[in-house]
Amino acid sequence: MAAVRKIPMRKCVGCGEMKSKKEMLRVLKTEDGQVILDATGRKNGRGAYLCFDRECLKKAVRNKGLERSLKMEIPQTVYEHLEKEFEDIENT
């Protein structure tokens, strides 16, 4: 029998579902403490994962999953910024 290739799974901080990394969006805390969306998944820093779904971002705001995962307080302005970035990604 052929070995089953393991797909790295990540948990969405919004809905809590496990999905493969490719299906998810990485939210990254940079070294200087900024929180950004990392569409390429290649930048360094502490990351959290979200489904490609703005509902999950909203859920992550409500349940503070993103804050827990990044171990920092996230101001409302950052969430607004993330939501805008989400829109940009959706529109490309």
Ligand SMILES: [Zn+2]
């Ligand atoms: Zn999700």
